[in-house]
Amino acid sequence: NASGGMVGSYVGDDGTYTPYLRAADGRYVSFSLPTKETYEFFYVHGQTDTKISVARGKVVGEVPRTYVGSFLGGLHELKVPGSVSTEGYNINQDGSVVGHYDSPDGRRHGFIAKLGTEEVSTAFSNAYTVKLSKGLNMLSVPLAPSTPMNAKNLVALTGATTVITLDAAKQHFIAWTPGAPDDGFPVEGGKGYIVNVPETRNFAFVGAPWTNTPMIRGDRGVTDEAAAAAPAITPMIRAGNANKAFIPLIYRGVAQDAWAFVVSGHLKGKPTFDGYTITVRNLRTNNTITTPVQGDYFAAATADLTRRSVVKLGDIVEIRVIGPDGNFESQTLRFEVTPENIANAVLSVRLDGIGKPNQNLLLQNYPNPFNPETWIPYQLSEDTPVSISIYDTTGRLVRTLSLGFQSAGFYNSRSRAAYWDGRNALGERVASGIYFYQLTTPAFQQTRRLVILK
Structure with missing residues (x-):
């Protein structure tokens, strides 16, 4: 740190790890391990100018753990609520710890943990595990995170290929995919989101109870059913039984249709695409979606909240690029929906040569x-x-x-x-x-x- 202190750990003749501080004057001061168990390893990674340290250790037969604290106050475990293991590798001068944690479904996530008061830490230490089935799911976020969440955060947390929500004011769906140039729309309490996951996901939401919406509570707090409940948005009801569950058509292990779908991509050929829009039409259903271009990116989303099919394997999707003056700026482009598109609920395209016909x-x-x-x-x-x-x-x-x-x-x-x-x-x-x-x-x-x- 700035005073010349150095932290680390050494291994004694008996194989025991001992954390230490080397002061600026050359003195070595050791301090106790967090527990009296036998450690496979114990590393002290850093210390701030205010003498707060971060360490990482692994007790024999257990998962790696992270510890934060001082020599006088001792080291205390830092764990991301709901995680299987938490490993911090660095501590910044503001006391924030950088590392990664593993969720119950085996995925690894990066994190930055900011040290706070006990009151704040307690408020945001709630964790609720949610299980999402492979494919499309309706989801509401049961806890308010410590920092505002957006579509990009939700995709990272859930491992989704896309996230869709309804713009209630305009009554049309909007989507975010990892190819987007921004972080997407805000994710808020009391609102519904459609996410598509390529595999079953088991992960935890961490945070405090929402203050802007009533929570659905069970005997043990917010339930998994609350988190994965149907969105609090107006369904676009079609004729038939609105409560009928969506049963995807499966043939030889391949899904044949989907009740929510996104066509997204990037445009090439012009310096800017300000004021441009994209129209997407399913030639089988004649359903047409119009969406604006952001930068060179677009995402056109459709869904049926009664979970009836909106796209099928083999459907032909027609895409047209329209300039600010209503002029068509591309050939009429057609793409076939593949098994991969159905599995991801996304058809990703690249539209080259916008504004440049290939023939007279x-x-x-x-x-x-x-x-x-x-x-x-x-x-x-x-x-x-x-x-x-x-x-x-x-x-x-x-x-x-x-x-x-x-x-x-x-x-x-x-x-x-x-x-x-x-x-x-x-x-x-x-x-x-x-x-x-x-x-x-x-x-x-x-x-x-x-x-x-x-």
Whole structure:
């Protein structure tokens, strides 16, 4: 520490570990082990300037344990409530201990434990073990953690592939996946969350009773059923028995469907995607979700809180990228739902080349038939001069729309597509009937048909 003191431990001739302090003046002072049992090892890892030390030891036949304290006051065990074992390796000058702990399901978690008053420590020392079944679970958080929890924290604690909640104000689901650029939405008491875990999970929530919501209590405090209860959010009820439990379709050990699902991914091709949105449509059910892009990331979530299937193995999901002006900025992309997607409740995609078509294309005008005006969408794979010519059925040129030099991109919204007011080169309205429109560049030409109906 700052005064020149050094801490450690040594092993005597009889194999016994003894912790010690070497003072700045060279004196060695030893202190007692926390218990009189035989230790396989005992290491003192550090000491603060205020002479608070952290140590780690293992009694023969037991799990490793962590101890915090001083030479005068003695060392006392530090344990994350609900953990199988807790091992601290470092202590910071503010007295916070850094290490890891093992949860009952065998996973290892990092932690930072801040030393506090006995009153605060007691308040946040409640621990309640929760068991989540493999797959999708509804979950509410039974205890308030010492620091605010968010979606990223909940995924780390549960080992989930995703977490979903309902935005009650907007009445749509929002999701967080590990690919997100931020920590996600806050996790609060009295609210419900859907988590998907790849294996059965057995872990503990640690904290104090919530003060912003009534708790469900049993004979021994907050029950596992309270923690894993259905969310306190408005179900989107469909016809049928709302209380019927979801029984996943299983064929040869592979789940065939899911009652909650997330399509997430990253966009590439532009410096920024401010104001962009993503639409996701299941071609089988025609269910469509629209979600904003954050940075270059998006997550579109859907769920049925009556636990009826929203996606099945083999479903085709269609994704479109929409710019701030409503212009489609990508080809229509399609992805098939795989067994891995069902197991994770997540379809993760990467959308490359946003705003950059891979081919020139003239698209169908809209509306069609029309009267008196229409818009003609197209896409360009390279920067080029563009014109669109209108012909009648005899091949006579009716009008040429000179669009000038255009950058590569998609031109399909009303603000970007070519516009024709239904008039000829003299400004006269043309007669009803069939006409042909032709897109021309120095390297490309394509023709389609349109109809004026008066």
